[in-house]
Amino acid sequence: MSKVISHLSREWRFMLSQKYILVLLACTLIVSGFSVVSGIQEIAQQNQTIERLKIADALDRKEAQEKHSDPGSIAYYSFHLTYQAPSELAFAALGERDIYPWKHRIRMLALEGQIYESDAQNAELAQAGKIDFVFVLSALSPLIIILLFHDLVASERTSGRHDLLVTTANSAAALWGSRIIVRFVAFLVCLLLPFCIGAWFSEAAIGNVLEISLWSILYLVFWTVLSVLWGRKAKSAPRVASGLIGIWVLLAFIIPILGDLAIKESVHSPKGGDIVLTQREAVNGAWDLPKETTMDAFVATHPEWKDYVSMESMFEWKWYYAFQQVGDQKAASLSNEYRDAAQQKYDLAGFVSWLSPPMLLQRKLTRVAETDAIAAFEYEQQIREFHKQLRLFYYPFLFPPVEFDKTALEAMPSFERLVQIDGTDQNANVLASSQKSQLSNQ
Amino acid sequence: MKPFRFKQLVSVAKDEWRYWFRSKLALSVLVIGLVLTLSSVVVTASNMMELSHDRHALQNSAEETFLDQPDRHPHRMVHYGHYAFRVPSPLSVLDPGVDAYTGNSIFLEGHRQNSAMFADQRQGTALTKLGNLSPAFIVQVLAPLLLILIGYSAMSRERESDTLNFILSQGTSIFTLIGGKLLALFSIIALILLPLSMSGILAIAQGESVIATLGFLLGYLLYLVAWALLVLLCSTLFSKNSESFTALAFVWILLCVVMPRVASTTAATAVPSASKLETDFAVIAQLRKLGDGHNASDPAFNQLKASLLAQYNVDTVEELPINFRGAVASASEAELTGVLNEFAEQGMSKELSQTQVARQFGWLSPMVAVRSLSMITAGTSIETHHRFLRETESLRFDFVQALNKVHVEQLSYADDMNRNSSADAAQRARVDAKNWKILEDFNFEVDSASDRLQRSLLAYWQIILWLAGLLICIRWAGRRLS
Numbered sequence: 059m060s061k062v063i064s065h066l067s068r069e070w071r072f073m074l075s076q077k078y079i080l081v082l083l084a085c086t087l088i089v090s091g092f093s094v095v096s097g098i099q100e101i102a103q104q105n106q107t108i109e110r111l112k113i114a115d116a117l118d119r120k121e122a123q124e125k126h127s128d129p130g131s132i133a134y135y136s137f138h139l140t141y142q143a144p145s146e147l148a149f150a151a152l153g154e155r156d157i158y159p160w161k162h163r164i165r166m167l168a169l170e171g172q173i174y175e176s177d178a179q180n181a182e183l184a185q186a187g188k189i190d191f192v193f194v195l196s197a198l199s200p201l202i203i204i205l206l207f208h209d210l211v212a213s214e215r216t217s218g219r220h221d222l223l224v225t226t227a228n229s230a231a232a233l234w235g236s237r238i239i240v241r242f243v244a245f246l247v248c249l250l251l252p253f254c255i256g257a258w259f260s261e262a263a264i265g266n267v268l269e270i271s272l273w274s275i276l277y278l279v280f281w282t283v284l285s286v287l288w289g290r291k292a293k294s295a296p297r298v299a300s301g302l303i304g305i306w307v308l309l310a311f312i313i314p315i316l317g318d319l320a321i322k323e324s325v326h327s328p329k330g331g332d333i334v335l336t337q338r339e340a341v342n343g344a345w346d347l348p349k350e351t352t353m354d355a356f357v358a359t360h361p362e363w364k365d366y367v368s369m370e371s372m373f374e375w376k377w378y379y380a381f382q383q384v385g386d387q388k389a390a391s392l393s394n395e396y397r398d399a400a401q402q403k404y405d406l407a408g409f410v411s412w413l414s415p416p417m418l419l420q421r422k423l424t425r426v427a428e429t430d431a432i433a434a435f436e437y438e439q440q441i442r443e444f445h446k447q448l449r450l451f452y453y454p455f456l457f458p459p460v461e462f463d464k465t466a467l468e469a470m471p472s473f474e475r476l477v478q479i480d481g482t483d484q485n486a487n488v489l490a491s492s493q494k495s496q497l498s499n500q
Numbered sequence: 501m502k503p504f505r506f507k508q509l510v511s512v513a514k515d516e517w518r519y520w521f522r523s524k525l526a527l528s529v530l531v532i533g534l535v536l537t538l539s540s541v542v543v544t545a546s547n548m549m550e551l552s553h554d555r556h557a558l559q560n561s562a563e564e565t566f567l568d569q570p571d572r573h574p575h576r577m578v579h580y581g582h583y584a585f586r587v588p589s590p591l592s593v594l595d596p597g598v599d600a601y602t603g604n605s606i607f608l609e610g611h612r613q614n615s616a617m618f619a620d621q622r623q624g625t626a627l628t629k630l631g632n633l634s635p636a637f638i639v640q641v642l643a644p645l646l647l648i649l650i651g652y653s654a655m656s657r658e659r660e661s662d663t664l665n666f667i668l669s670q671g672t673s674i675f676t677l678i679g680g681k682l683l684a685l686f687s688i689i690a691l692i693l694l695p696l697s698m699s700g701i702l703a704i705a706q707g708e709s710v711i712a713t714l715g716f717l718l719g720y721l722l723y724l725v726a727w728a729l730l731v732l733l734c735s736t737l738f739s740k741n742s743e744s745f746t747a748l749a750f751v752w753i754l755l756c757v758v759m760p761r762v763a764s765t766t767a768a769t770a771v772p773s774a775s776k777l778e779t780d781f782a783v784i785a786q787l788r789k790l791g792d793g794h795n796a797s798d799p800a801f802n803q804l805k806a807s808l809l810a811q812y813n814v815d816t817v818e819e820l821p822i823n824f825r826g827a828v829a830s831a832s833e834a835e836l837t838g839v840l841n842e843f844a845e846q847g848m849s850k851e852l853s854q855t856q857v858a859r860q861f862g863w864l865s866p867m868v869a870v871r872s873l874s875m876i877t878a879g880t881s882i883e884t885h886h887r888f889l890r891e892t893e894s895l896r897f898d899f900v901q902a903l904n905k906v907h908v909e910q911l912s913y914a915d916d917m918n919r920n921s922s923a924d925a926a927q928r929a930r931v932d933a934k935n936w937k938i939l940e941d942f943n944f945e946v947d948s949a950s951d952r953l954q955r956s957l958l959a960y961w962q963i964i965l966w967l968a969g970l971l972i973c974i975r976w977a978g979r980r981l982s
Contacts, residue, residue, distance in 0.1 A: 078746060081750075082750070085750075085754075089758060092762065092765075093765075096765045096766075096769055099769050100765075100768065100769065103769070103772055107775060107778065110778060111775075111777060111778060111781070114778070114781040115781070118781055118784055118785070121785075121788065125788070137784075139777075154626060157601070157624075161775065161777050162777075163777055163780065171607075174617040174618060175614060175615055175617065176603055176615055176616070176617065177615065177775050177776045177777045178601070178602070178615075179768070179773075179775075180767075180768065180773065180851050180854050180855060180882070181598040181601040181602040181882060181885065182597075182598050182601075182764075182855045182858070182875070182881060182882040183764035183767055183768055183854065183855070183858060184598075184601045184764075185597065185598050185600075185601050186760045186761060186763065186764040186858070186871070187629065187630075187760070187761050187764065188761055188764055188765045188768065189758070189761035189762055189764075189765045193630075193761065196630075197630055197757065198753065198757060198758065201749070201753050201757070202753075204749075205746055205749060205750065209742060209746075294741070294742075295741075295742040295745070295746075296652060296653065296741050296742055296744075296745035297525060299745060299746070299749060300525055300529070300649050300745075303645070303649075303749065304529075304532075307642065307645070310630050310631070311630060311631045311642070312536075314627035314628060314629075314630065315627070315628060315631065315632060315633045317625070317627050318624070318625050318627040318628050318632075318633075319543065319633070321625050321627075322625075329618075330605075330617065330618035331558060331583070331605050331617075331618060334607065334617065335583075338580070338581070338607075339565075342576065342579065342580045345572070345576055346570060346572070371920050371921075372919065372920035372921065372922065372923065372925070372926050373920045403624070403625045404625065404626070406625070407625035407626060407627050410625070410627060411627070414627075416630065417627060417629075420626075420629065421626075430626070431626055
């Protein structure tokens with residue numbers, strides 16, 4: 059036991075004497091710290107934005123409800139905020155939140171005309187990508203590991219100490235093993251310490267933090283083992299490192315890029331523009347169609363209102379909202395195909411990522427942090443669900459000739475409530491529920 | 501003396517070439533690099549050309565469908581709306597820039613400014629998060645790595661094997677030696693830039709300005725020369741190959757991998773921009789004060805009513821020779837657009853200042869500099885997207901107001917007010933479809949070459965400063981050796 063400790067303390071002192079290793083470790087700590095701090099800031103900004111939007115949204119709807127008195131106009135002029143709050147771990151994996159929208163405002167008009175609106179962040183910054191912990195971990199840390207471990211043997215060879223070391227040390231395993239362990243642990247601490255502090259600060263669930271840490275360690279061990287093995291027999295350190303960096307380029311860039319090309323070629327998706335065009339033609343064409351055509355198509359999916367479709371004036375709100383819904387129905391199959399294609403691409407990318415550890419890690423961590431495309435698809439599904447609730451809430455005031463009392467608005471569905479119910483029902487298979495609601499939309 | 505030195509330069513370069521051919525590593529790196537560059541050029545070019553073709557076709561069909569609409573109430577056409585598509589610039593075959601990150605089509609309708617829809621990234625696989633196959637990415641990030649792998653030992657090798665003193669004693673000056681090695685690396689740079697230049701010629705054939713294309717290529721040339729100098733500097737500074745390599749790899753990680761992301765993260769936190777959604781609320785609050793253009797009896801339009809009645813010297817809106825509802829629609833659209841534009845301009849200038857913060861990092865990393873230079877000169881930067889938004893907005897305003905003019909002049913107020921009373925009345929409240937010809941052709945073209953070059957001046961200066969700094973350092977390092 060004391061032998062192990064003496065080995066380790068010797069290697070620790072040796073490491074402290076090597077300036078370039080200290081520089082690498084310091085840089086790791088700084089970059090990792092920067093990514094965590096900026097991630098926390100970014101998430102704080104997102105949360106503040108949501109809070110501001112919630113206040114503005116409530117005020118806006120209140121004003122709309124005060125200004126108008128009939129349910130049709132109130133529905134037309136009230137917008138509803140929907141949003142996807144970042145999870146506690148989102149600071150570490152900002153994921154796709156700069157590409158997919160996480161806030162949306164919808165009203166009771168045809169949803170297909172609204173849902174593709176994007177309130178994206180600065181495109182030029184999104185194109186460069188942000189630095190978050192997942193990036194530091196998946197892309198940067200392999201490079202640092204390569205620099206730390208590639209010349210383990212070769213550097214001793216070139217400095218002529220190799221043979222001396224090997225003959226004087228009790229066993230090669232003890233010599234190289236303790237050197238590897240000391241460097242690895244020092245690196246691990248520099249990399250993960252900022253993340254753990256950030257997770258503690260964000261009050262992330264301990265299970266998730268452990269899961270991320272475990273994946274991180276596995277990933278780092280993979281690169282360490284690769285670097286050490288690759289450099290075992292080598293005489294020239296730069297050659298080892300060139301090879302390792304080549305592997306890194308292959309795994310981080312080339313394989314994902316080729317996979318992306320192959321997937322784009324193989325999965326065919328309807329053009330997004332066709333969905334909105336179909337919806338627009340349907341909605342605008344309805345003004346020139348006989349009212350019965352629209353009402354028949356509407357009643358086909360909403361039979362409960364079949365006794366209330368006759369019209370006394372050339373314009374009635376129930377007809378207006380009916381043709382909005384019919385517009386969505388006409389675009390539904392295209393829209394489903396579009397979403398299925400996106401899902402399919404994401405699933406196929408999962409297979410490709412098995413060939414690319416950096417991508418695999420990114421997918422794992424963004425999944426745990428709920429910032430990946432799946433989370434974005436779920437959010438879109440929640441918006442669709444909420445829009446449906448909203449329609450079903452207003453129809454009873456629009457179709458039967460009832461007196462409308464504004465106090466009824468208090469029972470209006472709220473997106474927050476929907477998300478809460480959704481959250482307690484998390485075990486339900488999201489895919490199954492989305493398919494179900496797609497069927498009911500048709 | 502001069503021609504003799506040039507001969508020496510060439511012979512040093514030739515020696516370096518010979519060394520590369522003998523070393524499998526250098527040769528395979530070179531081959532991989534060239535294959536990557538070439539395939540990125542081909543793939544991106546075919547992608548962008550297909551996109552360009554698609555969007556041209558979509559633009560034409562959007563115009564045709566608008567013109568093909570039947571007789572309608574003019575305000576129906578205001579809501580029917582129109583589509584505008586952003587056709588990528590010719591140089592986007594080399595740097596697609598923000599194309600995949602901003603939506604590329606925009607729905608134009610009355611009373612609203614929609615954002616661009618259908619960003620390609622959202623139908624993506626998330627596999628290209630670290631890098632993509634565009635020539636821009638390959639040359640900005642991977643080409644420097646290639647130069648490092650090939651050139652890290654250019655000088656340190658001579659020191660490690662003690663041939664340096666021999667070479668110097670034979671009368672070759674240290675700067676001739678460095679110059680010769682630079683010449684050798686330059687030939688690699690030329691090889692890398694060759695496929696880009698061919699794509700550039702293709703872009704010129706498609707109507708891109710020659711000066712912009714040359715500016716674009718010059719930017720990359722200067723950038724790669726800066727990297728070649730950096731490689732030679734490290735190789736001269738360190739006496740061991742391994743030290744030179746580690747230092748270069750470390751510098752590459754910092755400049756090409758870390759810095760661009762630090763730049764965008766810093767910019768996003770330094771200049772927090774309000775989301776469009778937030779400004780939308782502010783817009784709505786303002787608009788409520790302006791009144792709803794659908795409702796001619798909104799008290800907000802009393803002043804307009806009074807002035808029109810006075811102008812035509814009549815007592816009631818029914819007596820006006822024009823359609824008062826149309827006048828209200830037109831006036832409220834104009835006011836509303838004023839408010840919308842004010843907020844849109846605020847948003848865009850926020851976004852621009854954010855981007856400019858990120859671009860300042862070009863002083864710290866030539867990769868950030870060449871990245872902005874490349875996007876700006878290719879016409880795929882945020883500025884060009886903003887111009888697209890502005891142009892589509894003026895297209896929107898023009899066609900909506902042209903339809904409102906039809907509403908004012910060609911539809912009587914009485915018919916308009918009775919439009920919902922019966923099917924016949926609804927028929928009377930329509931205007932002839934030939935009025936839809938007000939739509940102007942929309943052809944989005946990239947900014948002028950001089951605009952783009954002017955915008956990229958900062959980035960040129962950043963790279964030039966790097967070049968100058970590196971030359972000074974090499975001079976110092978060379979003197980130290982000799």
